Amino acid sequence: MLDALINLLRKLAKFAGNPQSSEPVVIREELPGSWLPWVESLPFYSTLTEAEKKRLLSYTCTLVENKRWRGLDGFEVTDEVKVTIAAQAALPLLGIEHHFYRGVDEILIHPSTYKVSSRKRGPGGVVIEGKTEVLGTAHSDINIVTLSWQSARHGGANWQDGRNVVIHEFAHKLDMLDDFVDGTPPLSCKKQHAAWVRIMTKEYEQLVDMDRRGKKTVLSKYGATNPAEFFAVSTETFFEKPRQMRKKHPELYEQLKTYFNQDPAARLDR
């Protein structure tokens, strides 16, 4: 009961503070022809059906035109940068009900990897403060995603290596839609929620165990950090190494297939 009250207060505090209240989205149906080569250069694009391609182009253009884009460290954000990032961010949206990432108003872009302050526990419980080099950040308290352009471009071009920083950070933003960063995005019903919690917990614990034993899996060990990272890493793997995931982690694949309402492994089987 106390937990429920605390959760409610947290939600109210967040709602008053800002959060998912992006401006209304103006949907764009057509992508300018001069932008098309940048989308076509992303290898995943050719695996989509004609209907999916049409939707992806519309979503890409809508994201480019409705979000604020800002370069950091002197980086100039060109149309190519925006389109390349927006097209990757649009992919997870193709099958779900969405509001064009209403938890994202602005996308900040560094030219390459950048450093953020970090805190971790060392031996004896000592807190070590320092700087960590990162590829991207999905901020939980503000409507911003920060990315390294070098990593975003590399992630889009190197499809099927299992790493995609754009999909990773935007998956965090889907997770945050219910105001909790816990690896569970809003789901359609109680039954889906129960199955999700059961499978995701089992798969997460399995990855933690494999990581502890130094064993490699199709999922990056970064997913063993916490359940939120597990969801973001699983989403990257689902889109980038779908056939390997379907084979090695069929239940996890099934959960993500149901949630995203997409079957990327079947696309590659075609």
Ligand SMILES: [Zn+2]
């Ligand atoms: Zn992450």
